Amino acid sequence: MGVPGFDEKLRLSSRLVQELYHKYNFNMYDDIPYGYAVLKVIETGDDEGEAFFIYANSAFLSMTDNADVDVKGRSYREVMGYLSSNVYTHLCSAAHCKEKAVFFDNVRKDGPWFDMMAFGTLQDGYCAMTLFDTFSINGNSIENEDLAEADRVIVKTSKMIHSKDDEFDINIHRALRFIGDCLKCEKSYIIEYYHGQPIIRYEWQKDENIMDDDFAPELVMERIRYVEPLICEGQILIFEDIEKIRNESMPLYELLRSKGTRSMILAPYYIDSSIVGYFIIDNYNEKNIRVVKYLAETLAITFFAEIHSRRLVEKLTFMGIHDQLTNVNNRNAFNLRIQELEGMDCSVGIAYADVNGLKMINDELGHDSGDARIIKIASILSRVFLRRDVFRVGGDEFVVIVPDISKEEFETKIEYLKKISKQLENEESSSAADISMSYSLGSIWSDTCFELDALLKKADEYMYEEKKKYYKKVGHSR
Structure with missing residues (x-):
């Protein structure tokens, strides 16, 4: 398993190791009762990086079955035969981000497990690693x-x-x-x-x-x-x-x-x-x-x-942000989406949709029929847009909020939704009441989310303008 620019058996120059060894007087750690080592960590952005030993005390060498082995300048994988992604991640965080990490792992594959600590030391790119044999597992x-x-x-x-x-x-x-x-x-x-x-x-x-x-x-x-x-x-x-x-x-x-x-x-x-x-x-x-x-x-x-x-x-979290009738996001999720997007420098498309004539549907055909229409509208919106971008914010009111969408794509989808609504309006109900089904739609697109509240209000206003036109056309108010 190689590292770009490094051979697995490549060693740090003996001159660099000796300079660091004498400069920082590592001898003071020779007799401490726990394992202590200093490493230079090579970061590659994935799990393929490497670490090289600058120093390891006798306790560290003994605990890792390397007693009497000179590890200075040698790579971790060469010495241990294995560098787990968990250990490497913590070494990187300590060496390059100066983040202290306490964890539990084995230094050799199928080898002993230790309580470990990694923390930044010397300068950027270097860290100290300690091993504590507080839990004695030897040979698995x-x-x-x-x-x-x-x-x-x-x-x-x-x-x-x-x-x-x-x-x-x-x-x-x-x-x-x-x-x-x-x-x-x-x-x-x-x-x-x-x-x-x-x-x-x-x-x-x-x-x-x-x-x-x-x-x-x-x-x-x-x-x-x-x-x-x-x-x-x-x-x-x-x-x-x-x-x-x-x-x-x-x-x-x-x-x-x-x-x-x-x-x-x-x-x-x-x-x-x-x-x-x-x-x-x-x-x-x-x-x-x-x-x-x-x-x-x-x-x-x-x-x-x-x-x-x-x-x-997970179930309670899902229930907390999803509408139980339609299975799309609910108002809680809507509020979270607003918080996430507010002030972000990305495009956004917003659409309000409201079922037309729901009160008449409930009165004439019953609430089950009204619920069926609400479910159908949610399904239509989720097919045209992604379900994660659809929110039921009221009884028959839905909001679609789509970040990072082009104006052309958003407007194409809105036109398709309007076409579906027209088709639904022309479909006769199977009931003798002959109540058609449709929805009013108001939408707006912006290249930023800086004025999100204003955009939401504007889309809502456009939706109500469409609803007024619908009720004027059919001759009843609800």
């Missing part, structure tokens, strides 16, 4: 078989899930990888029921370059179909060795064996006594079954509680 296995150690795994997993709210899916994947490292397993994944069918929501496997068909929907369903009858309510299922189930369930044995599964942990998650999903680990290598059972049970609750909480928040 839990050294201390006491349950207190398992608790620390759970705490770390929970912190990892919450590390960045806007990267929830990435956080879940990192947490699954962490659990995989702890138990030295080959796969860890989360299954959820969706419309009665089990599907893989999140998955991790040790060799992520292999496309494994174990996650194909039909195979997931087949595995669950064989496993569910073996589950006792409130209990997890542990197969230390699938050879032991050969006589009990030959179909399940053959299915697991055909996919290379030698051992498996399956922890169900319940809501109101019904299974809604599973946390599954394949081919683990932790011998303390007490620890395995405790981890699987607790992590299943942790993962699903977070997933369901996230889903509830």
Whole structure:
């Protein structure tokens, strides 16, 4: 994996390293009890950058299995064999933006996990990196078989899930990888029921370059179909060795064996006594079954509680900015759009649309018929413009706000909407009341959003002028 202008094994000049080494007297860090290193970070705007060691103390070298290795001037990837995007991102932020970062990751692929800190030092482009072995995981296995150690795994997993709210899916994947490292397993994944069918929501496997068909929907369903009858309510299922189930369930044995599964942990998650999903680990290598059972049970609750909480928040957020009748944006979303665009130097097209004769429709045909017309208008607006740009701001009133649109494109769409309204007006209702359907439209375009309130008011006025013309034509006021 190369860096433009850098070979992976390229070293910083020994002269530069020596000058910095003597200038900043790094010897003072030699005896501190935690890992400390100084790096020069090359930023490329993606994950392909590199970092070069200026200094690393003995604790850092020992913790990363580089004792007695001279790393000065050598690249991070050359020394560690791996530079994760997470570590590189934090190093870049520290070196080039002087942002302090505290995070949890492994310095080598499949290697030990550490609490880490990165912060700016020396000058622009350089940062310090510290490693704290507060959580002892060595060789991907839990050294201390006491349950207190398992608790620390759970705490770390929970912190990892919450590390960045806007990267929830990435956080879940990192947490699954962490659990995989702890138990030295080959796969860890989360299954959820969706419309009665089990599907893989999140998955991790040790060799992520292999496309494994174990996650194909039909195979997931087949595995669950064989496993569910073996589950006792409130209990997890542990197969230390699938050879032991050969006589009990030959179909399940053959299915697991055909996919290379030698051992498996399956922890169900319940809501109101019904299974809604599973946390599954394949081919683990932790011998303390007490620890395995405790981890699987607790992590299943942790993962699903977070997933369901996230889903509830997303649902409530959606409901808060969407109209339940038409499924377009509501007035809350309209107000947010105004706040976002106010004062921006970009073009904007605004249109107000209002259903004609809605009161008569409700009186003569009923409110269900009136709602059907409101839904139809919302559908028309969403087909001509994007649904995200359509807002229902009143009973029968809609606003379209489209940023970054040319005048020609906007006016073409408005003319098309007017054409549709004419067609609707000429269509006779199936009711004996013979009430036609149409809408009044007022629009305006501007090359800036500096006077957004005035633009909205003007478009609204144009719409009411059209509505007056309509009512004058049909001979009634509403």
